[in-house]
Amino acid sequence: MQEQLIKNTSEAFRSAFQSEPERIFLAPGRINIIGEHVDYSDGFVLPAAIDKHICFAVKKTDDSGTCTFFAKDFNESFTFKVKEKQSPVSQTWANYLLGVFNAIQESGKEIGGLQIAFSSTIPMGSGLSSSAALECGFAYILNEIFNLNLTKKALALIGQKAEHTFVGVQCGIMDQFSSVFGKEHRVIMLDCHSLDHQYFEANLDGYSLVLFDSCVKHTHLTSGYNNRRKDVDLGKKALWEKFPAVQKFRDFSFEMLDEARAEMGETSYKRCFYLLKEIKRVEEAAQALSEGNAEYLGKLLNETHAGLSEEFEVSCEELDFMVEKTLRQNGVLGARMMGGGFGGCSINLIKDEHVDEVIETITALYKAAFGIEMKIYRVKISDGINEYKRNELVI
Structure with a gap:
């Protein structure tokens, strides 16, 4: 399934931009094994990243003034100028990305031009956090391509801030944290208040x-x-x-x-x-x-x-x-x-x-x-x- 997603997203990039993507990134959804409604009561949650992803095909462009996205699953495009102050738009999916860009821009980091096509195997609206994967995947891409030197914790907090400010959902930090910090065969016991966390083996053979x-x-x-x-x-x-x-x-x-x-x-x-x-x-x-x-x-x-x-x-x-x-x-x-x-x-x-x-x-x-x-x-x-x-x- 992952290979097919990468293939489909790469083809979408070629179709949208008439060139080859330079890099491919995968951002997972998440489950929460146990720990519901305790995140705002000094409790722990036990999430894990899962093998359903948003795939991003990415290319840095010579035109450093614009970022263009192609959302394959919606068959929609969106472009914005990187030197301008951003504000929410009518295309809901674009706001998750603009919110991330805005948070990084406000921190004084410089970002150049990009072309990005993305597609997902995370079912939308099913509680598997496709929104956190979109936000944190984009933040991760910007951090890697433009050498922003942001920590993993900072990337998760940027994703959360994007959802608060540009989407209007006052979400907790669990979804973003899981997408960034997930490890194969491990669950994360997370204190959502302090962000202290530890990994536990998920021994579920059989x-x-x-x-x-x-x-x-x-x-x-x-x-x-x-x-x-x-x-x-x-x-x-x-x-x-x-x-x-x-x-x-x-x-x-x-x-x-x-x-x-x-x-x-x-x-x-x-x-x-x-x-x-x-x-x-x-x-x-x-x-x-x-x-x-x-x-x-x-x-x-x-x-x-x-x-x-x-x-x-x-x-x-x-x-x-x-x-x-x-x-x-x-x-x-x-x-x-x-x-x-x-x-x-x-x-x-x-x-x-x-x-x-x-x-x-x-x-x-x-x-x-x-x-x-x-x-x-x-x-x-x-x-x-x-x-x-x-x-x-x-x-």
């Missing part, structure tokens, strides 16, 4: 990670997310009023939570209970993965889905159905909704020999229940953004 895309997105995602933030903030306020010496939310104990239960109310109590449990599950999942304990990892995934559905209340009928039916199948160790909620994908840990039959069964059950053709994404944990050269990757 098991596959398969995503089931519900193909639904309920309109209350934004309002639901904001309401959950308010519930959590109320709970935190009650906890810190009672225990002001505690430094970070993750350091509160369940005993402290129980003591503050009356002050915060039942809704905030449920939200905070889920978060404290999930923060601990992330650490346990990292350990389980590194030890190759797939059964325990599956148990943790199941607990997370139950918490997201019942305590944090961000699941939906379609995802609950999908997870419940999947867990009844032979060879399934764990299943949970992945992402912010109210739609999107489930992530499923399945024994290799049972993957095909589980896919066939759940696809049929889901179609019968909701009239929707579920999409399937088989993923492997892969390297972060890299340059492709002569059948080898330069990281």
